Amino acid sequence: MIELSGITKSFNSGKPNQFTAVDNVSLTINPQQITVLKGPSGSGKTSLLTMIGCMARPTSGRIFLHGVAAAVPFQQEGVDSVEITSLPERFLNDIRRSTFGFIFQQFNLVKGISVLENVMLPAYPTGERRSDFRDRALDLLEQFSISRHAGQRIELLSGGELQRVAIARALINNPAIIIADEPTAHLDSKLSQEFMAIVGRMKGEGKSVLIASHDPIVFDSPLIDRLVEMRDGAVVNSGSPR
């Protein structure tokens, strides 16, 4: 479970061009559910996601991760909550690597190297044995039916195949939480539906999924558990579980 308490993110504070991306948001995200953040661009969805995903720090407020202790190597015995906002950079990075998997709007895959290598990339700096994560990567490619593309460069793949590579990459370190920012922005309806189906499967495997989207195929999908509406950096409707 992710608990946000009074999260604010503002840029250029004190200066005349001060801009508040996220304004005093308090929210609880339940585990093993699909939560969608809905809102127009500029509503603070992306900023909120980056803060939850340990990629940026809020200007004020606290974020707690409950129940993710197993993934955190330095965690004290018996305590299963982590308050990530005050953690030093290194620990924050460790948590990010082991707890979260990211799917970006533009996929953000590395050109010129193979599909398999792209999927394995997040595991490289962890120091894990190559054969171990290579097997996992091949399994994931199999799972998403793109094994035959394993050795190909990503420039040769279609949009739908790229989407699946991006998802596979997000799963390589076996994260508990998947974060996706506008994942269907560059996909047609059919592929968007496929994406939601994959998300449903991930939930079935016990993962939590957090999606920011203004695509109706996403936020109107019957698969999602909770819809949070945002506008101008604040939560206007924290949505009831369906």
Place this chain on the structure above:
Amino acid sequence: MRRSLQFILFTAVTLTVFLLLPLHARNAQHHREAPVPQLQSLHVTDLCLATEARYTRHPAVADSHAPFQEHPLALEHFPTGALILPNIPGRDTK
């Protein structure tokens, strides 16, 4: 074998050869051929590096103005004159 191990292996091999070079050199120096006695008795003053002109063949004992020997304006007549410097007295203040 994966790429990184291939590279490490390759580098290890070249590094080994690189480190063996001084050993090879030292070995070659010890097994240096003995000089020909007849040549030793000649007490030569110069190495035979280039045989184009007197001042490149025997730079140690050439005339001090030898580079200009052929023609007053001919600064250089033979290519090796550009490579083998004349022994100008006082040039090296050692």
Place this chain on the structure above:
Amino acid sequence: MKRTVERHLNILEFTLASLLRRRAKNLSLLAMYLLVIFMLASLQFFVTALKREAALILTDAPDMVVQRLTAGRQDLVPDRYGADIARIKGVTAVRPRLWGYYYDALNGANYTIMASDDTAAPPGAAIGAAIAKARNLQIGDLLPLISYDKSPVMLEIGSIFPSSSDLIAADLIVLSPADFQQLFNFPGGQATDLAVTVRNPKELPTVAAKIASQFPDSRPILKSEIQRTYQSIFDWRGGMTLIVLASALLSFIIFAWDKATGLSAEERKEIGILKSIGWETSDVLLLKFWEGLVISLTAFLLGVVLAYGHVFFLSAPLFAQALKGWSVIYPRFQLVPVVNAYQLAVLFFLTVVPYTTATVIPCWRAATIDPDAAMRY
């Protein structure tokens, strides 16, 4: 510990994949770098070995050589000078030397002819290996030389100097004083120059001064001057050395410039992607470090090894060509290998370190960007 090793290996793996992506560009970069190091190391090996050889050979040089000058040019020295010099205090021996040059019209070659009355040597003329090769001669053959009155002087080849002594004798013909005088119509009672031996080497300058004052037209040349000629012979001020050094330096500046002027937008984006998928700043910097090291270390090691082979196994054909000039007879540079660790270390620090640094430093800023910036692409 094992995790660290795995981490390095994994990042190295990505480095190699990354370099192989732009295979042509990186291979040519490696080739250029290799060439620069090859040239520099070859030059270093060649010059050091040659200087060492010179030092060894010239330990046998005479303590002092006395020439005679007429109108600024070298002239013959009368034996009388030799007798007078022998009487100077400190001089133990004076040996008149008969030597000169012979131009062989048949092949346009210059030979150095020296007369020697060494009775221990085999009879007949002794010639250098290069002459034997140029004129296709073997022991027992006759070598006809044209003397000054156009009559032939037939020399029977008694011995051929081995190719390993080329640096002394490649163009040398050693004959008896009688043959020498016949060949050049050399006047009796004269010598080309005098080789003077002195009891106490420290007294050389004093003796030289005495000779110069006693014989104003004489030019004494000390052994130290002879030796110094060869220590500064391939000075960086000289033509070949300067050109090689200058071009190497220029190439280097070009490489480093290309690297140091920052990253392309593509590289920056890629670093952003890596940060967004969980790579830390230190991981990215390690990546760039490996990138610089892979190229520079490979180029350095291979360049030096190939240079060693070039100079000491192949007898430095590249430099031999340059040193040949218009010579028809030239030595094989079969140099005894010398490795100067200090010089190699300097080469390492002047090439590998700057290049690796120039690869890592410009990435510093890009590597420290916040990962959330990647979300906004």
